[in-house]
Amino acid sequence: MARIGLRDITKVFPGGAVALDGVDLDIADGELMVLIGPSGCGKSTLLRIIAGLETPTSGEVHLDGMDAGHLSPKERQVAMVFQNFALYPHMRAGENIAFPLRISGMDPAAQGERIAESAGALGVRELLNRWPHQLSGGQRQRVAMGRALVRQPRLFLLDEPLSNLDSGLRAELRAEISGMVRSLGVTTVYVTHDQTEALTLADRIAVLSQGVLQDVGTAGRVYDKPATMFVAAFLGTPRITLLEAFVYVYLNSHIALRIGEQQLYLPWSDPRARELAHYHGEAIVVGVRAEAVAPIAEPRRGQSLRGSIRHLEHHGHESLAFIDIGATEIDVDPDGVRPRAAAAAARRHARASESLFNRFLDKITRTERGPEVAQAENGHAGRHHLRPAELTVRLPPRVRAASGENITIGVRLDMLHFFERRGGRIDVGWR
Ligand SMILES: Nc1ncnc2c1ncn2[C@@H]1O[C@H](COP(=O)(O)OP(=O)(O)OP(=O)(O)O)[C@@H](O)[C@H]1O
Ligand SMILES: [Mg+2]
Known part of the structure; x- marks a missing residue:
């Protein structure tokens, strides 16, 4: 041995x-x-x-x-x-x-x-x-x-x-x-x-x-x-959905993740919120596995997404619904990610934005979308391979639902994965 x-x-x-x-x-x-x-x-x-x-x-x-x-x-x-x-x-x-x-x-x-x-x-x-x-x-x-x-x-x-x-x-x-x-x-x-x-x-x-x-x-x-994003996408069936999201910091209450035209609110009590705050005004990638979402009857502010069923797949023990939520899917870079380089970049990013973040804490109690944010969004468009996202939701077997039907999806915020655009994980004390 x-x-x-x-x-x-x-x-x-x-x-x-x-x-x-x-x-x-x-x-x-x-x-x-x-x-x-x-x-x-x-x-x-x-x-x-x-x-x-x-x-x-x-x-x-x-x-x-x-x-x-x-x-x-x-x-x-x-x-x-x-x-x-x-x-x-x-x-x-x-x-x-x-x-x-x-x-x-x-x-x-x-x-x-x-x-x-x-x-x-x-x-x-x-x-x-x-x-x-x-x-x-x-x-x-x-x-x-x-x-x-x-x-x-x-x-x-x-x-x-x-x-x-x-x-x-x-x-x-x-x-x-x-x-x-x-x-x-x-x-x-x-x-x-x-x-x-x-x-x-x-x-x-x-x-x-x-x-x-x-x-x-x-x-x-x-x-x-x-x-890394590569690992998230490689392991797990159905495959994780990787969504483009823009981060906005609301100091009094939460961090908003804007996904298409919709928003999820990550409360400050979430241990990852402080790490995410460094990305204010920037695009990140939110990974959503099927176990993090479930259909619900009534929308919950900042904790649910609306969408329409694009198609259904019946698997015997369950059905999978693929939901159009008006968001953009991020493709994993086929060259893969260098975890060490990605982690180092994330640390540099955190250090660089630390001072920015502190200045920002001093001055502002509530942010609105400023011009610099709009610029960041425009800057990102077209640089990555973008296509409409489909969120995968598990439904009971042989469920009757029609494509095009509207659906409200509850999101377990604690089960979301956050990655910076180069693919490294954003998390508390991550490496
Ligand atoms: N003797 C060789 N000469 C040149 N290139 C090689 C040689 N052996 C492997 N490669 C290349 O090195 C890379 C890794 O090959 P390897 O066989 O280790 O892959 P793998 O992960 O085992 O793939 P698979 O799952 O298909 O078996 C490939 O791009 C392959 O083409
Ligand atoms: Mg082999």
Whole structure:
């Protein structure tokens, strides 16, 4: 078992493709870390660098605190299950599992015991005499994992091990993998682009976009407090709605978030209000997940939005309504966000506007929209990729509602996410 430390890992492939850009990540002994991100973001490359199959262009891989740069995969004692796993077709399932032990020269009696143990944990004991072509995809995958685990590695690296399987089998094997690696206590890095897999399996999740680490934390933290807009949009179904909002400070009462022609009022008692006040007169991004909104009968001042149903989707256990609230949706920058740069920018912003804010506190008790605000709004228009927003609201299954119908939506202000336009989170004491 081992601790993994990744220090400022950058990988530039010949030809100039930047697969990884300054990745820092610590994985604890026995931890199950899930690495997630869209196709091409560098997940497999990072796994191969941990395994020692690829050398980073710069940066260091530490195992148990020691620089492992000079160690071969064998010396690192890693077992890896690849994206396109392959069994040796001329060996039976049992021989496939036994193979790593045989080449290590282990005593045959001890081998038998280990194989039985591995095969038992993976539920393939009765399949050991079959040839690979006589196994289903899921069974082959289990045998491949058995072959990886039989050597009792220090590190277990899995690269999308379930991507070739149907969804029922995925769910079943997911539960088994989780149980197995936890009972073995082996440090595991599990790569996937499937958020359900990530949220259900992980001790912690690391989210990558275009080679840049966006966020690392428990599934709960990363979902509830995503560090960047990219993470907020990547995790969660239905997808979060990202709305353009303008911030106005009313010192006596609240902070107004103007969304299209409507307003939400964030009371000063909300711990995030002071951070948001720095953005007076500026556009920010408000992230609204479906669980933060629900249809209500009567509008509530500053706590609800009106809209009309654009379309409905029936999902069996629920219906989703997509509501036009006359607001603008913000697209996540496809280049992703550099969390450190975004956080630094937010801090600079806070410092720069601190004095401004204090001056403003002295003079004004209530602000109206001034000319500088209108200018800021005009300045923002057209700079981003803008389109009409659709707020997603959960409704009971098979609800009868017509598109075009008006609807009032209550908003849980405490469940809103705030991001500055570059994508970094605006929150209390955030980094
Ligand atoms: N040997 C290589 N030579 C050049 N570029 C490469 C090489 N291997 C990977 N890349 C590039 O590096 C980037 C990251 O690739 P990687 O395979 O790590 O992505 P991934 O996150 O595993 O994607 P997927 O989910 O599709 O498997 C991609 O842009 C890819 O094209
Ligand atoms: Mg890959």
